[in-house]
Amino acid sequence: MSTTMQHPISPPAVREPPVARRGRWSRAQQAWRQHWQLYLLVIVPIAYFVIFKYVPMTFNVIAFKDYSPVRGPWGSDWVGLRNFQLLFGNPVFAELLKNTVILAFYLVLASFPIPILLALALNEIRVGWFKRTVQMVTYAPYFISTVVVVSMTILVLSPRAGIVNEGLGFFGADPVNFLGEPGWFRHIYVWTDVWQTAGYSAVIYMAALAGIDPALHESARIDGASRLQRIRHIDLPGIMPTAVIILILGVGNTMAIGFEKTYLLQNDLNLGVSEIIPTYVYKTGLLNADFSMATAVGLFNSVVNLVLLLAVNAVAKRVTGNGLWR
Amino acid sequence: MSATTKVRESAGDRLFMIVVTLMLVVVLLVVLAPIAFIVASSLSSADAVNAGRVSFWPVDFSLHAYHVALSNSQVLRGYYNSLIYAVAGTAISVTLTVAIAYPLSRRTFFGRNVIMTLLIFTMLFSGGLIPTYMVVQDLGMLNTRWALLIPNAIGVWQVIIARTYFATSIPEELHEAAMLDGASELRTLRSVVLPLAKPLLAVLALMYAIFQWNAYFDALVYLKDTDLMPLQIVLRNMLLLNSNRAGAADLAQQMQALQLANVLRYALIVVSSLPVLLLYPFVARHFTKGVLVGAVKG
Numbered sequence: 137m138s139t140t141m142q143h144p145i146s147p148p149a150v151r152e153p154p155v156a157r158r159g160r161w162s163r164a165q166q167a168w169r170q171h172w173q174l175y176l177l178v179i180v181p182i183a184y185f186v187i188f189k190y191v192p193m194t195f196n197v198i199a200f201k202d203y204s205p206v207r208g209p210w211g212s213d214w215v216g217l218r219n220f221q222l223l224f225g226n227p228v229f230a231e232l233l234k235n236t237v238i239l240a241f242y243l244v245l246a247s248f249p250i251p252i253l254l255a256l257a258l259n260e261i262r263v264g265w266f267k268r269t270v271q272m273v274t275y276a277p278y279f280i281s282t283v284v285v286v287s288m289t290i291l292v293l294s295p296r297a298g299i300v301n302e303g304l305g306f307f308g309a310d311p312v313n314f315l316g317e318p319g320w321f322r323h324i325y326v327w328t329d330v331w332q333t334a335g336y337s338a339v340i341y342m343a344a345l346a347g348i349d350p351a352l353h354e355s356a357r358i359d360g361a362s363r364l365q366r367i368r369h370i371d372l373p374g375i376m377p378t379a380v381i382i383l384i385l386g387v388g389n390t391m392a393i394g395f396e397k398t399y400l401l402q403n404d405l406n407l408g409v410s411e412i413i414p415t416y417v418y419k420t421g422l423l424n425a426d427f428s429m430a431t432a433v434g435l436f437n438s439v440v441n442l443v444l445l446l447a448v449n450a451v452a453k454r455v456t457g458n459g460l461w462r
Numbered sequence: 463m464s465a466t467t468k469v470r471e472s473a474g475d476r477l478f479m480i481v482v483t484l485m486l487v488v489v490l491l492v493v494l495a496p497i498a499f500i501v502a503s504s505l506s507s508a509d510a511v512n513a514g515r516v517s518f519w520p521v522d523f524s525l526h527a528y529h530v531a532l533s534n535s536q537v538l539r540g541y542y543n544s545l546i547y548a549v550a551g552t553a554i555s556v557t558l559t560v561a562i563a564y565p566l567s568r569r570t571f572f573g574r575n576v577i578m579t580l581l582i583f584t585m586l587f588s589g590g591l592i593p594t595y596m597v598v599q600d601l602g603m604l605n606t607r608w609a610l611l612i613p614n615a616i617g618v619w620q621v622i623i624a625r626t627y628f629a630t631s632i633p634e635e636l637h638e639a640a641m642l643d644g645a646s647e648l649r650t651l652r653s654v655v656l657p658l659a660k661p662l663l664a665v666l667a668l669m670y671a672i673f674q675w676n677a678y679f680d681a682l683v684y685l686k687d688t689d690l691m692p693l694q695i696v697l698r699n700m701l702l703l704n705s706n707r708a709g710a711a712d713l714a715q716q717m718q719a720l721q722l723a724n725v726l727r728y729a730l731i732v733v734s735s736l737p738v739l740l741l742y743p744f745v746a747r748h749f750t751k752g753v754l755v756g757a758v759k760g
Contacts, residue, residue, distance in 0.1 A: 173647040174565040178577070181562035181616060188613050192589025192597050209596065254489065257482045270486050274493050275746055279738045281676035283694045284731050287701040291727060292496045293502070297514035299499040325727060331493065363475045388586070394590075396679050400702055414591070421592040422683060434590030442587050 199432035219432035228416075234436075236412040239322055239398075240390040246326045248383055250334050252375070255341035256367055271342075274335025286400040289328050290315060319408040325397065340382065341375050348374040380458040388445025391437050413437045504528070504728035511725050522556055527729035537730070539689065540696030544675055551611045551674040556666045558616050563624030564651055569634075580620050580626075591683070598684060609684035610677070610692065617673075620666055627662040628655065665748045672738060672745070697734055701727050 194209075199219055201212040223229055254274065261267045277285070292298050301311040312361040314320045346369065356366050364458045395414035413433060421430025453459035498518045503511050507522035515521050530538055532752075565571045566578060588594075594613065603609040632655055640650040656663070678694035685691060738745075 171570065171647060174568065174571055177561045177648070177651075178565050181558050182577070184558060184612075184616055185584060187601075188594065188597060189584040189589065190580075192593035193587070195589060195593030195596050198593070255484055260479065260482050261486065266483075266486075270490055272743075272746060273490055275749075276739075277493060277497075277572075277741060278678075279672055279742060279745065280735055281678070281694055283676075283678050283698050283701065284735055287697070287727065288496055288500055288733055290702070291731075292499060297503075297511060297516070299495070299517055300489070302514055302517060331496075335493070362472060363478050400698065417591050418683075422595065427592050427596070431590060431592045434592060438587055440592055445586060 137438055173421060179291050196431060198428050199435045201428060203428040205427075205432075215428075219428050220436070223432055223436070231408075232411060232413055233408055236391060236393070236414075239325060239412060240393045242322055243329060243393060244383075244386045247330050247333065247337070248379075248386055250330055251337035252341055252379060254334055255338040255345060255375075256371060258338065258342065258365060259345045259371065260367075271335065271338075272406060274338065276335070277332045278336035279299070280332065282394075282396045283400060285328060285332055286397060289324060289401070293324070305336050315401070315403060316405045318406045318409045321401065321409050322451065325410075327399070329394075333350060340378060344375040344378040376456065377458045380452050380456050381460060384445065384448050384452055384460055387448045388441065390444055391441040464699045469647065500728050502733055504732045506725070508725045510729070527725040530726055531729040531733050536696050536700070537693070537733070540691060540693035543689075543691060544693040547610050547677075548605070548671045548674040550607075550665050551615070552670045554611055555615050555620075555670040556618075556663060559620050559624055559666055559670075560651075560656075560663075561674065562616070563621045564628055564655065566621070567628035567632075568637075581621060585618050595683060604684055605686050605690070607690060610674075610680050613684075614673075614677075614680065617669075620669060624662060624666060627659065632658055661748065668741070668745050668748060672741075675738060693734055697730060701730060 155279045198212065200214060200216060201209070202215045202218075204212045240406070258267055258270060261270075280288075289456045293300050295301055295311040295313045296314075300314070304311065312320075314324060352370050353366055356370060363370070373383065379398065391413065393412065393414070395418060398410055398412055399415050399418065414437070417434045420426045420433070449459050495518070499516070502518055502520050503516045504527055505520035505523055505525070506516045508526070510516050510521035515683040562577075562581075566574045570575070589597075589697045598604060598609055598613055602614065605723075618646075635649060636654055636658075640654050645653065676694065678692065678698060681692050685695075
């Protein structure tokens, strides 16, 4: 869909009465002379989106084909839904889906409310330096790379010299091999994620809180409302629209949870709970070169993701009147 | 500030404030503790670290681990590569982002809503890993530096931030004035708009540079040649491979490697995060602004 090379409309400037034909024509020419450069400017970025975003979408056809690298995505033979039948019939699939869904919903449940609480708490603080310090510090982990966060996690939780086990030892508990026990994997994944992103996510809520009319707080105070009451009746409704949008995006992202971190946290011992759809796609697709099957898994994942997003958006709009779009 | 007309706080409110403050202190400590542990360990002697004697303060202060880390050829190579990716990637990304965001911010630009919808759709639905890989392969980018610079060059979120900035902080009158003076669109962009958009350019550059510096997934997928690997992949190989395979390796061999390997890990974490941490105070201010600008009006 190339909608880029349309004629530009003339600027909505002064509309003179139709004088001479020549004057009008030269104005149109001038408008084009003014604007053609804007169209020139967007050509490369548009080409980027077509090539790297929209062409791959069409390559999803190989999920319905027996992909042969020699014959290309369009020349390969159709196999209908065979790849999907194989996938859904595979006992691994149920495990994958379960792991993905549990991890994803756990992540949303934990990482949605905490930034809100953090922002509400920071909003109450009037001591400037303390507020700034907390903000600066909680914001910082967002800039640490996934590789480093995972390495830190492993070192901090190490049974031999990690600080957590040192602490447990102080209270006389036996060291726990956190990364070796499958039961710990989800907690580690989710809470390190909260550690890394809560401060960053809180910024958006801080902005929403800053936008609330101070007069509301003022009059509530005069009416004798306590801080807690003001948070409940002024602040929370004030950030509601923002929160709903963040929640929708969070749920809509459910199935797209991080390949990056899961793959790094994975080991032979926790594979039973840590193998999720994205890591499986990487392994079957690129390591085992089964392009068609991996694409089928990936397509299934993207479609579920999109459906979830649309569903949550519809529900949110019904319930709160807020949605991603009008 | 209404310090003089302050309404007297009730006992309940004072208690509430104490609870909130304590809570934030706990949050502060929870965020800082792992970082302090890593830094302290990296500055301690190998013996102290291996014996688990280090908590939040260096024990037997030593810079040995840093010396080893910074004289490792793989690490230096990774540093060099990441620097190239960060600089080149940022230049490409910022240029392309401005090139699409600026026209999209102009009300006289026909087709802007269609283009915007097409961009936002890519945030909701993507082709997926394998199809994208196939495109990169078909373009002959596999195992070249381009694979890390081009396929993720433009972020839709960054386009939204830039478009909002151009639309809200460059008054329409300036465009008209430039036009009356006979400036072309590109001339207006270069001589009028961009000089006024320096804060935006800084935010975009920082976002893209940090993205490039921290990325490892694309390198894992698209690169094979060890000479091209960015720092994050080098780190992954040194820090993670075989470190979390608990109890798998032969003990005697492990003990030998472990002696230094452990401290080295802490030092590597610090060394690799240092550029970002040094930029951070500067970054944070602008980032917050960028996030806010993007959040105010999607």
